[in-house]
Amino acid sequence: MNVILHLGLGSFHRAHQAVYLHELQKTGDRRWSLAGGNTRPDMAETIATLQAQGGAYTLETISPAGVHRYERITAISQVIPHTPDLAGLIRQGASADTKIISFTVTEAGYYLDAYNRLDLTTFAELRADLEAVKAGQPGPTIYAALTAILRARRAAGAGPVTLLNCDNLRHNGDRSRGGLLQFIELVGDTELLAWVQAHTSSPNAMVDRITPRPTPDVRERVLAATGVDDPAALMGESFSQWVIEEHFVAGRPAWETVGVQMVDSVDAFEEAKIRLLNATHSCIAWAGTLINRLYIHEGTQHPVIRQFAHDYVTDDVIPVLDTPEHPCPIDLPRYRDVVLERFSNPAICDTNQRVAMDGFSKIPGFIAPTIRQRLARGESIDSVGVLPALFLAYLQRWHAGLLPYTYQDQAMDPAVANAMCEAADPVLAFCSDVPLWGELAGDARLVKAVRRAGERVQRFVTSSTWVPTVPA
Template structure:
């Protein structure tokens, strides 16, 4: 039996990758199973519930038309308990049966700047892990964990392994691989560096399924529908997609039998998803928060916010992504229909987070592409302008929930908001804008967009 070790046993993995493997199991193909755990001591209650059930849990899916489906997922056969030394993850990762190591740690968990350099200056936890790795100890970041696992695998002679990124990160395989190799270089372990280069591959992949944080209401609905009181129950939308480059060094499940799309390059799919779905999601979350909404569907069903998102995609994103193997206007409309599904009850809090990595990753590229074509970019400029307005409310303590952002330095963010010219200070931030920081065309477009955002908030505040 072959094992996929998954790092980051959160809701998205359990509603996405685990489901694809379950579908293979349902067809009678049980040649691959999942083992999973976390590098940090979070999700303790969910992990305990999964351990008690042998890794099984109930997934509720809800379509935009309101159809509820309940499914028992049992493809995770080993739930690895957290320990600070990551001994369970390391042992499983070094086992010959493990052929794929996959991971979901959020976009901000890769610590890579706009030039694809590992940003050691900004992130203390990365520097901590580097010091630990030099002492031969594991760390909590994905690089600290993978370095420890791959060292053990190299030492045990367990053979090659595929490193499969399952996060919303452009060129996620290439970029996470680059970050890992840079990390190992900084550690100074030339033997491990050579081994990883020779014995691993890192396919790019595009993943998609809206998966809100589980609530008590999900558990109650699962109990009512199935009779099972499941503390690890979760919910997702009915839509699901996984596009993967077929570059597996030690074999893989037959995902193509169950809807997985195995391709030579994911780039066109990835760009469409990041710009037409992820960036639009953030637009709706920031705008909805500013006018008093709690949920994504509320903002999507607000005609002014929906039009703002529609205009961004239509005016500025689709023109720079054409030609494409996808029907981009149809994709845009499907995305907005998905976001308008009230049953998902996805929160603005979840989607609004991590803007300091989302703006450079999901929004700035569309600005750059329009600039390169000599085009105006008024509609996409609304998205970072919305976040600046959001940031100013946060600066005053006015956001109704805790804003989380791994890539943001709070002192820098407060300084931007307190500046005499916040728009200029915002446009000059290198974390957000890289080589565009301070560009007069960016400043002018943001200034005009920020005026429109303030007018929108004044007129639509609930």
């Protein structure tokens, strides 16, 4: 049997990629199986539960209409326990049966700067892993883990393998591959570098399914509905999408038979998702937090926040993604409306805390591209300017210790963020940060737009008296 080794058995993988293979196996096509584990010692209880349950778990999906559906997902045939030396992952990755190594990583977990170079200056963990790999040891970062696995695979003569991203990094296959090759080059392993270039591929892919962190009530609903007490149960929305470029070097499952879109280029789908969904998601999370809301659906139902999101997409994103020269194959207004409907679903109870994280990666990855394109065309950035203004206001709340939850941002240097907030002109300091803005840093048009949008954000915060609907 062919094996997909997945690094990162978090909620998203188990609600998305594993489900597609499960659906394929249900058709009778059992030529592929999943093995997976984590490169870090996190999720210990969930991993132990999955091991005890033979990799099986229950997925609850909820539609915007409130329809609940429950299914036992059985695609994961091997759960690999974490050890500091990553021995189990390396062993499976070096097996000739493994044809795909897939992974789910946050945007910040790729450690790339605005120019797609490894940022060794900012990230001490990356520097530490680089030194560890030079000394022949593995490490928890995606590059260190892949380098250790691919070294073993090359030594075993196990043949070519596809490296497949399942995350929100724009151009994820190209950019993660670039980071990996840079890492191996810095390690100084020229033979491995040549082998990886010749024997691996890295398709770009777009993934989409809202998957909140599991809460105890998910387990309770699963028990009530199915009679199964499953500590590894999780919940996601009913919507799911996976678009992958047809660029595999060692075969792949027949995913197209269960709804995966196999395409020559993922660019249009990726840009629509990142800008219309991911950036809008962050907009709503930052804005909702500023008026003390807990959940994404509460912010989406707020008329001003919904207008912020709608105007951002309508005024500034759609005009640059759908042009006479480059027409978009996607109905973007319809996609916008579906996204807002999904975010309004009260049954999902997705938290602002989860969505608001990693703003220092999301500004350059999700938002700055629209600003660059609009400015290059000599057009207004008033609507998209609201998003960085919201994040700056959110950052100032964090700086003052007034957020109602812990903010997590792997790409943020707290000293730099605090200095922005303490500057005589926080807007100018924020808009002059090169890691956030690249060549736009300090651009007078950006500063002016964010300053003007900041006034709108302040009026919104001080005037908000909206009371959210309590979910049934």
